[in-house]
Amino acid sequence: MKYLLEIVIYIIALVISLIIVVKSADVFVDNLVDIGSALGISQIILGVTASAIGTSLPEFGSALIATLSGSVDIGVGTVIGSNIWNIAGILGISATVAGVIRTNKQGLTRDWMMTLITGLILLFFMFFGDINWIASIVMITVYCFYLWLLIKAERKNKQETVVDEKDRDFRSMDQISPEKKSINKKTIGFTILGLLGLIVGCRILVFSAVELASIAGIPEMIMGLFTLAIGTSIPELVVTLSSAMKGLHDLSIGTVLGSNTFNILIGIGIPALVMSVPVEPLSLSFDAPVMIFVTILLMVLIRTGKMKLNRIGGIILIATYISYAILRIFIFS
Amino acid sequence: MYEKILVATMGEYMDEIIEHTLNILTDKPVEIIGVYVVETSVPFLTPKKVKEMMGTELRSKGEEILDSLAQEFQSPSHYMVNFRRVLLEGNPADEIVNLAEKEEVDLIILGTGKNIVDKKLLGSVSEKVVHSAPCTILLVRTS
Numbered sequence: 276m277k278y279l280l281e282i283v284i285y286i287i288a289l290v291i292s293l294i295i296v297v298k299s300a301d302v303f304v305d306n307l308v309d310i311g312s313a314l315g316i317s318q319i320i321l322g323v324t325a326s327a328i329g330t331s332l333p334e335f336g337s338a339l340i341a342t343l344s345g346s347v348d349i350g351v352g353t354v355i356g357s358n359i360w361n362i363a364g365i366l367g368i369s370a371t372v373a374g375v376i377r378t379n380k381q382g383l384t385r386d387w388m389m390t391l392i393t394g395l396i397l398l399f400f401m402f403f404g405d406i407n408w409i410a411s412i413v414m415i416t417v418y419c420f421y422l423w424l425l426i427k428a429e430r431k432n433k434q435e436t437v438v439d440e441k442d443r444d445f446r447s448m449d450q451i452s453p454e455k456k457s458i459n460k461k462t463i464g465f466t467i468l469g470l471l472g473l474i475v476g477c478r479i480l481v482f483s484a485v486e487l488a489s490i491a492g493i494p495e496m497i498m499g500l501f502t503l504a505i506g507t508s509i510p511e512l513v514v515t516l517s518s519a520m521k522g523l524h525d526l527s528i529g530t531v532l533g534s535n536t537f538n539i540l541i542g543i544g545i546p547a548l549v550m551s552v553p554v555e556p557l558s559l560s561f562d563a564p565v566m567i568f569v570t571i572l573l574m575v576l577i578r579t580g581k582m583k584l585n586r587i588g589g590i591i592l593i594a595t596y597i598s599y600a601i602l603r604i605f606i607f608s
Numbered sequence: 609m610y611e612k613i614l615v616a617t618m619g620e621y622m623d624e625i626i627e628h629t630l631n632i633l634t635d636k637p638v639e640i641i642g643v644y645v646v647e648t649s650v651p652f653l654t655p656k657k658v659k660e661m662m663g664t665e666l667r668s669k670g671e672e673i674l675d676s677l678a679q680e681f682q683s684p685s686h687y688m689v690n691f692r693r694v695l696l697e698g699n700p701a702d703e704i705v706n707l708a709e710k711e712e713v714d715l716i717i718l719g720t721g722k723n724i725v726d727k728k729l730l731g732s733v734s735e736k737v738v739h740s741a742p743c744t745i746l747l748v749r750t751s
Contacts, residue, residue, distance in 0.1 A: 301655045329655045372729045513651040514658050523665050
């Protein structure tokens with residue numbers, strides 16, 4: 276009875292802390308963009324960075340806090356688990372519900388290639404044992420390069436839009452010009468509040484997950500790979516699903532691939548800068564290869580669907596995720 | 609026969625909707641209101657910046673769709689048509705019905721073509737409009 280009560284309390288703490296983490300990440304990024312805007316940073320840079328990190332902060336925060344507090348398996352598990360769930364789970368559900376997710380060839384090739392390269396970089400460093408500061412510097416550098424690619428693509432896109440709008444004489448230039456606001460105390464206050472909420476929320480989240488794992492006798496890696504990975508990916512799920520249903524296909528697939536790149540390069544890259552991140556053998560032999568497999572499977576399904584991820588593709592992805600979860604939880608764990 | 613027609617589209621079935629609208633026109637003057645509704649609702653925990661981005665993308669998509677309608681209905685061959693464009697935000701079915709009531713239109717034209725699985729998973733704007741429309745409706749069946 277006592278154990279049951281403890282489990283219920285930790286589950287409640289897990290759910291509440293997840294909501295705190297997700298909302299805090301949102302408040303933090305939102306106000307940080309306002310500060311960046313007031314400081315005169317380009318709207319393109321702010322927009323690209325905010326959308327790239329906005330949905331991934333919960334994974335990053337949880338992975339960082341877990342690693343720093345000694346629960347390394349939860350940290351690495353959250354990152355790899357999120358990446359598998361993002362593609363096989365979230366894109367699978369979104370394509371099944373929306374019926375189809377169309378892709379833009381140029382953007383898809385860039386983001387997919389980056390996601391694949393990122394997975395291979397992680398696998399490469401995992402072969403050498405612990406992920407250390409050298410891997411960290413490579414990962415952070417690669418992420419900066421990816422951000423530069425995104426900013427370049429967005430700049431080109433905006434320039435083309437201006438030309439189109441001028442032709443149609445429809446909108447004015449000021450709609451895409453940087454909008455400079457002043458920094459007020461409220462913005463700074465909310466930024467700090469968001470950051471604090473993120474730190475405290477992630478700490479409670481990791482603590483609840485560790486305690487739940489201990490009481491229920493579940494390995495910490497499994498908690499990271501499934502519970503925290505799926506929980507911290509709620510923003511990706513709501514954004515990907517709702518944008519697929521509204522027909523905003525680029526946003527839908529871009530959110531998932533951008534998040535996967537961020538999760539590894541920053542979610543593991545930053546903690547590895549502070550301390551050496553140990554690698555569990557099963558992560559090297561099973562989880563990371565599955566992550567790369569679902570990334571390749573996604574492209575195969577899109578190619579066979581004539582550059583669309585259709586409902587059958589979505590069902591195949593969901594079936595792949597369920598198979599992985601069953602194998603990982605009941606057979607390999 | 610119809611003096612004021614509301615043509616509602618979410619970007620799908622555009623060609624079929626335009627074709628059927630043109631088919632019912634006569635030489636008599638007619639006012640056509642093209643409407644696109646930006647669906648602003650997002651699930652709980654959607655990041656604010658992403659919500660704003662979705663709104664911007666959908667408004668831009670809506671303007672493009674209304675441009676296409678305007679291009680078709682304002683062509684010289686359709687001299688009898690007085691075309692107006694309306695971009696609204698909210699629940700598509702509610703907004704279409706409200707606009708039809710406010711403008712006192714004689715006919716609403718919209719497309720329908722979702723299969724039963726899509727209807728269950730995504731819902732159907734046309735079905736909701738059918739249940740509460742204040743006037744006659746022409747549902748264009750599409751493949």
